Every structure is written in C-alpha cells, then in structure tokens.
Amino acid sequence: MRDIVKRFFSKTVPGSTARESETAHDVRVATCALFLEMGRIDKTFTPEELKTILGILKAKYGLSPKDADDLIAEADQKLSERIDYWHFTHLINTHYSTPEKIEVVETLWKIVFADGKMDQYENYLVHKLANLLNLSHQQLIDAKLKVRHADK
DSSP states (O other), X not given: OHHHHHHHHHHTSTTOOHHHHHHHHHHHHHHHHHHHHHXXXXXXXXXXXXXXXXXXXXXXXXXXXXXXXXXXXXXHHHHHHOSSSHHHHHHHHHHXXXXXXXXXXXXXXXXXXXXXXXXXXXXXXXXHHHHHXXXXXXXXXXHHHHHHHHTO
C-alpha cells in the first residue's frame, strides 16, 4: 500500500528525485496523522470529521478516493507506532514554510469544528500542535478566526 501511495506522489512532482518524492510523501503522511489525531482526540471520530479529512486530502493533494484511503491507512499505522507528536511536527517544520504550517493549523481547526463543537481535548491538542510547529499564539488565533469566518 505504501508503494502505491509513494508512486502516486512521485508522479505528481515532475523532475523530483526518488528521495525528494519519499520525503514529500513522509511529510504528507505526518500531516495526515495529525489530522487523524485531531479527529479522534475527543474519543468520537464523527463521519463529519472523516469527511472533512478526506475532502482536504482530495483537494490539497489531488488524491482519488482510493489514494486518500491509502494515505489515511498509512498515517493511522504511523500514528499507532509513535508515542508523541514530535516526529510528525519535526518533518513538517523541516519541509514546510510558515504559511504552509499555518495552513495545517487551519485544517486542524476545520476538523475541530466539523462536528459543530470544540471540546477541551481538541482545544488542548490544537494549541500543543501549533506550539510544536513553532507558530505563535496570534497565528493560531488568526487561523481559528479565518476558519470560523469562512463557515459563516
């Protein structure tokens, strides 16, 4: 399954080396893992949250439904092998610019609000991840407000 997803991503980056494609894939897996963790942190992974994650993966990365499912499966496996979020956020910090990291946080906020409510665990996790992504509190709040205003 990982080979299928890797082949897909290597096709989407013309002129990239195999190592660059693998790194891009690993960063996408790390990002997807954070999305999944946000959806599950309150112990209720709603259909709305899954639909939001799938929609984001399809739109942001141009994935087919099958490729999006494969990416989620791989991210889920990586998530189960880790004891903390540092590995995921380190990959993102290394390969994403600040605007790209803000976009990740905006996506996390979309997942938080996908089911219409935010609980204390979701609030805690989005703050923790923003901190691990080296984003300021103001950038976190701006991302939240952007998502909230887009919903209206």
